[in-house]
Amino acid sequence: MTTRSGDILGKPEWCFNRSVYKSAGYSEEDLERPIIGIANSWNDLVPGHTNLRQVAEHVRKGIHMAGGTVAEFGVIAACDGTAQGHAGMHFILPSRDLIANDIEVMVEAHRLDGIVLLGSCDKIVPGMLIAAARLRIPAILLPGGPMLGGVEFDGRKSDLTTLSEGLGMLKSGRIDAATYGDLEESCGPTCGSCAFYGTANTMCCMAEAMGMSLPGAALVPGVYNDRFRLGEATGQAIVALVKQQVTADRIINFSALENAIRVLMATGGSTNAVLHLSAIAAELGISGAQMMEAYDRLSASTPQVAKVNPASKYDMEDFYKAGGVPRVMQAILPLLHRDCLTVSGASVEENLAGYRYKYPANPEVINTMERPFGNQKGLAILRGNLAPQTAVTKPAAIDPAMHVFSGTARVFDSEEAAEAAILDGRIQAGDVVVIRYEGPKGGPGMREMYKAMKYIYGMGLAKKTALITDGRFSGTNNGCFVGHISPEAADGGPLAAVRDGDRISIDIPQGLLQLHVSDEEIAARLAEWQRPPPRFTRGYLGIYSRLASSAADGAVLRAPE
Incomplete structure (x- = not known):
């Protein structure tokens, strides 16, 4: 060979x-054997990665059993949770490109024959998938698995984000300090990616849906022994792919990406998946416009057959036991490209036909196309005079009564300024909180407005206000929100022209994000606008702020023209 x-x-x-x-x-x-890399993002800092040292041992075992030689190396992995709400969040999205580049360097410099990608969290998984699409060698992604849910709080099992909701409750007098302290101790009881359906678990599900992980690999909890068995099976599978010369670009193609989008819509996954799937597609020469058309087209015809936290009380362990990605794909099989090749060596349809479920079905978590949780779009692409390119929202996490909302703009030029106003009680029912200069260039790094939305929830305003931004949101956010507004304010997009007191409308059924100001007035305001100085001029963020593309194109790095 x-x-x-x-x-x-x-x-x-x-x-x-x-x-x-x-x-x-x-x-x-x-x-004399094929040399198989293991790109391992294990570290002591991120709970989604602390078990990957043990998982890697089982991957190594599988590679040896199948006749390969292991070459393991480390990959950075920063925690979105730890980085929330401070300058560290500027680095999180940019870390995605560092991860892809890092893996590319190691694979190409040492001419590795195949690669197993070990990672669980928000930007690590998409960074690894970008590398797989770019390298076009045999590759498999294996997540470390989600953590288990915590103590019950506010009517459902808690998770790490419950603390942010609880802070709003503490500030408004709805809970006391002792209750809040107890929650800190018990909301994250195990290692693993966070127990809700945020970006981390969404992207692990996307990897499985597009065929880049073995069936069932996305959602086995990190503390379950099946995670180790998946490691061994993954090690054996990568050697088989190398021997058969099945490269990642034979698996990741537009049809596979459409399958992932279908699963994204059917499960109400994170809005960040739009950004990351578009970045993966860019490695294959698929444009952002082509991907946006696919999101629009597929969301309109994909019923929501799964409902998981933050859209319901059920967490990732419940999602796994209900059948996870295989049962979702089985439920929407008529909508999928069933002949797509996967890393198991079999097609999507063959994988599903042979899949064995270890737990009984739970129709409260995963239902059928005939009895969906809703026919509204799981994610929706909005356009309008505030988003001439696109913006992204998540109807599955928004109360139906808020799918059409008009309010008064309260404008903030940073995440921190908006959060302070919310906690100080300066945001009122009927307001539309506008957070700008948080896009890929302006942030830089397109920070998540996670805390702002959690504080709004905690203050009891989730069904009375909206938040729009050129930044991002966490997959666990709910309430009326619109993100990824493109062009971003730092590029002179219309968001830069919004002023306090302006009227803004969000109309999800019509796909509109509208500023109720005349085109002439918007043009006049933008003519007076001056680009703010960059927040970072040195180091990696200085480079990133100059090279990052629009969120509508996946915020990928591009050389200046």
Whole structure:
């Protein structure tokens, strides 16, 4: 079998390279086998990654069993949760591109034959998938699995984000300090990606839906022993893909991305998936406009067959036990590209036909197309004079009574300013909170307005106000929100022209985001507008703010024209 690694390990011309490997402890026999990389984002800082050292041991076992040689290396992984609400969040989305580049460098510099991608959280999983699409070698993604839910609070199992909702309750006198302290101790009881259907778990589900993970791999909880068995199976599967020369670009294609979009809509996943799937597509030469058309088209014809926290009281463990991604895909099978190849070596349809569920079905979590939780769009693309390119919202997480909302603009030029106003009680029913200069360039890094929405919920305003931004949201946010507004304010988009007191309308059924100001007045305001100075001029964020593209194109890095 011809391998990439074999091209640089042949005798006698490449004996220097062989000696380098042997200096690291490899044997003669090791160098005769396919060399399989494990890109492991294990660290002590992120609960979604603290089990990956153990998971990797089982992946290594599977690779050895199947006749491969392991080459494991580390990948950075920053925690969205820890970074929320301060300058650290500027680095989170930009870390996605560092991860992709890092993996590309290691794979190409060492001519690895295949790669197992170990990661669980928000920007790590899409960064790894971007690398897989770019490298076009055999690749499999294996998540570490979600954490279990915490103590019951406010009518459902708690999770880490419950603390942000609880802070609003504490500030408004709805709970006391002792209750809040107890919640801190008990809302995150295990390792794993957060227990709600946020961006982390959404992107793990997207990887499985597009065929880049083994069936069922997305949602087995991180503390379940099945996670280790999946590690071993993944190790064996990657060697089989290398031997058969099934590269990632044969699996990740437009049809596979459409399958992922279908699952995204059917489950009401995170709005961030729009950004990340578009970035993956960009590696394949698929434009942002083509992807936006797909989101629009597929969302209109995909019923919501799963309902999970934050859209219901059921968390990731419940979602897994109800059947997870396989049962969702089985439910919407007539809408899928069933012949798409997957990393198991079988097609989507073949995987589903042979899948064994370990727990009984739960129609309160996953139902059928005939009895969906709703026929409204799981995610929706909005356009209008405030979003000439696009904006993104999540009807599945918005009370139907708020799908059409008009209010008075309260404008803030940073996340911190808006959060202070909310906690100070300066936001009232009927307001539309506008947070701008938080896009890919302006932020830079397109921070999540996670805390702002949680504070609005905690203050009892979730069904009385709206929030719009050129930044992002967490997959756990609910309430009336619109993000990814493009062009962003820092690029001179219409969001930069909004003033306090303006009237703004959100109409999800009609797909509209409208500023009730004449085109002439918007043009006059923008003519007077001056681009604010960049918040960062040095280091990686200084580079990122100059190179990041529009959110409508996935916020990918592009060389200046």
